Amino acid sequence: MLRYIMLRGCLAILVAFTVSLAAFLLLNVASDPAQAIAGEDATAEVVETIRARYGLDRPLPVRYLDWLGGVVQGDFGESYYWHKPVASLVADRVDETLTLAFSALAVTILIAIPLGALAALNPNSWIDRFALGVAVSAQAIPNFWLGLLMIIFFAVTIPIFPVSGDSTWRHFVLPAFVLGSSSVPAVMRLTRTGLIEVMGADYIRTARSKGFRGWQLLRRHALRNAILPVISVLAVQLGQKFGGSVITESIFAINGLGRLALESILGADIPTVQMLIFVFAIVFVAMNLLADILNAAIDPRIRIG
């Protein structure tokens, strides 16, 4: 068990650094940061001065190692746009995004899992069809459009929730719903197929032949097996919530990391974009590691090889 977790942990670290390298290369090869800082109309001399000042004239590997060395000490460089340390920019805004991501995940769980389970237990019933309809529609609705519809609806027709800003919990209700709904199809479908598969397993037949039925059968024999794949998909979805916050935060004017990301991209602020990509990747990797550990704790086939 401990060995398994350590292996997974090493792999996670390796992934995190690969991702940082990929992001660094993509951003720095595809663009000329010096030009970006100086602006479109800057003269060649100005660009060269900036290049020298920010150390952008050094070869890529050196710059990557320099950046990585800083990262290990918690220094992600200075923002070209805000002229502040990137780490402090991110720290200032991380709370809003955490609140948004976790409340969105809560929305996903509350809608998707009960719906998926009900559909699985009554295949081809009206509830199954309803659940399928919800999944297919939620998958097809552009997230930003859903957000705008909510704003139009709640600002004009029924103004019970505020549609802009992040000062109270009520501000997070609509954004969390919009962001959470995007994960409903995946989680619901997996809950449904997972539970259907488990209910058709041979060991469920065994349990029924011992006289278990209904809720007892579900609780004693099905849930633990069915929950395994759901844990993994929830981890993936939570990781994606951070990336998805770009759209939601910009629509609902929440001052979190997503909005910071959009602003820094439009401002060609490479250090900030780089750190955000790295932070989001770390969150994703950490969530998956957590899911692996949870799965190992639940499933003896992983725990005791």
Added chain:
Amino acid sequence: MTDSDITLAAVELDQTTLLTPGQIFRQRMFGHKGFLIGATLILIIAIVALLAPVLAPHSPFEQSLADRMLPPVWSEGGTWDYLLGTDQNGRDYLSRLIYGTRVSITIGLGAATVGLLIGVTLGVIAGYFGGWADHSISFLLTAQLALPGLLLAMALVFIIGPSIWVVIGIVGVLHWTYYLVVTRAATQRIRSLDFVAAAAAAGASPRQIIWHEILPNLMSSIIVIFTFELGIAILAESSLSFLGVGIQPPTPSWGLMIAEGKQAMFYRPWLVILPGICLFLLVIGANLMGDGLRDITSPEGRNE
């Protein structure tokens, strides 16, 4: 026939009247409501895209400052001349929506194809050869999944400079994981089946086995994923365009139209609602088709 053949004849005869895979496919296809609805939607939108110049009543670019922000014909102040009204530059909204199908479909098809080529190639290699090839590709998959796709796409499109081809390339390059996961698992399964061993024993090379034995059996799952990815890519393009880092004005892209309509959405809501409905119909059509194809091609139909 030997004596014992006779009893079996009844049973075997029964089974030889079964349909060919193609016949079963057609039979199931016409019995699947979701698939039929999805396919019809896609077909209609594809026809609109092809015939855009014929169908559009106006040019999608022609501005008429006198006729800015006219409402649709059914609202007060609407005219038959501009069926769905006009936008903030006085361009005919219906014509822009019609031309918008071209952008969405081109990017959807293009990006889903780029993803297919990357994902299926990697998936078949990982599944067939196993070992270190598999380990490396699986690592690549984990790394790709960890990258925040939308954020990276925004940054790259912004840096490289937005055009339809850049959007297709970047959205495609970031959407191959679904193909990989499915084809890798399927290839592993098929590779262990006896007909692959029989081909190898008959002297087939890995390349011949992959093309002749494995890929034909992957086709149905690849087509299913392609339809889903079509929808995903269309949504990704619209998100990028909405955020201002995708298709640039004045090209009519639905995501961009929603962004442009956003400023006026409280008193001119149709500017936001109409392109959204178009997106929704196109993507739901693709998804219904994908769901339907999965049901139709899976051996036991929908799993119950």
Added chain:
Amino acid sequence: MTALLDINHLNITLRSPNGPLRVVRDLTLELNRGEALGIVGESGSGKSMTALALMRLLPRSAEYQATSMAYDGVQLPDLEDAQFYRSIAGPRIGMIFQEPMTSLNPVYTIGRQMTEASVARGLMSAAAAHKKAVTLLDRVGIPDPEDRMSQYPHQMSGGQRQRVMIAMTLMLDPDLLIADEPTTALDVTVQAQILDLLDDLRRERQMGLILISHDLAVVAQRTDRVAVMFAGELVEQGTAQQVLYAPQHDYTRKLLAAVPRLDGTPGRPAPATPRVEDVIVARDVSRIYTARKGLFGPKRDIKALDGVSLSVKRGETLALIGESGSGKSTLARILLGLDHATSGEIDLIGRPIDQIPPTERAAFVQPVFQDPYTSLNPRRRLSEIISRPLMLRGERDSATNLAAVKEMMERVRLPIRLLHAYPSQLSGGQRQRVAIARALVTRPKALICDEPTSALDVSVQAQILDLLDELRDQMNLTTLLITHDMAVVHQTADRVAVMRNGRIVEEGTASAVLSHPTNDYTARLLEAAPRFETV
């Protein structure tokens, strides 16, 4: 005294896309207390459906009606679900299934799964249930039962899991035990032990036993009465003696005729001229797999083959017999060029196998595999499948290829009208004929048949064995026949090699090895093989 079980006119209907399917028709059965009833039939005969209906385990798409289905005087269909599950399923009727590997829940301990039914019913305290479970595990032959209680299913072998299943059903002391193909997934020696155990337990506890199997021999040895089912109908019922030795129904007679026998002189008669030419020669062949647990786990060597030497002469059939994991399939894969030996030499007609190009090797030796459902590419027509080896050899003339395909289809007795059919349109037996046609289209010298009939029903098995026999004589084929079934060896082999743990433990002519085995293990295998003696 009323019968323990009394079923009258049971009908089971399965809803299918092509309309309702009657899988059991007018079945009438009776079982007395302490009696053992065997239900025999081929796949699709409805034998399992009957048991599932009794236990309310039928799939959602199935329905049943019966004029009477009484258990100990109680009409089962009249019971509410709650009552049925509380008082019948478990405490009165226990059931064990075919797949021991998946029939236990992988995420719970053996102890929990054994005790939960009695504890949940409030029949016993947890401590008492634990004690009883340990006793029962001991009774069914699980070593260290106390330790096993805290283990998980994946830490046990298939045979052990089936023993656990049996002990688990006994926790509630049922009066009737239904065993649905309880040993089909197990090796022969394990199968014999499990069947003996079931037999002993039933006598000890005066339990009724319903033993469902496709294997007449298995059923005949352990039951008082036998019922034979065919296509949903009960065609014959009587004492085991009656059914086996004086069958009334045509189908039973054919089924009996098709079963490979272990009586008479074993093996085929010796040829007029002795066989001299070596077609396949293996010298001291070993195959070591290096397995890792996970990506960075510790390396472990597994010796699949350990110094195997054998030779097969032109025109002869060598049977390679052994249980799962003995290495016989690994050897076959190496001979077919699908795998490589770690050490040792293999010659095909005097040439080292590594020096023969793949397509040329294909003209020497071809395979027939076990499972006809996976050995044909489902996306190709029969014409393409059978001609594929020719195409791979570079023979691209479609007219001559088509002629070759048609000739082969005739030889294996496949109707030519199936030329453009897909495998999914064929029955299991027909598919195996296609596999044979594909193997022979290149006119190979040798065939390697890996369990060619063990996935088929008995009557189909007989036809395929006959066909292989006939082709062997016509085409002067050398055959390496891999099997776990002593009766098949008995019927078709010239010589036998017995494998265990990657080694050949005994080799000789079929008549010598089967009549006077010199090795203990061979003797055990022979002893365990199900058989019915002629009177």
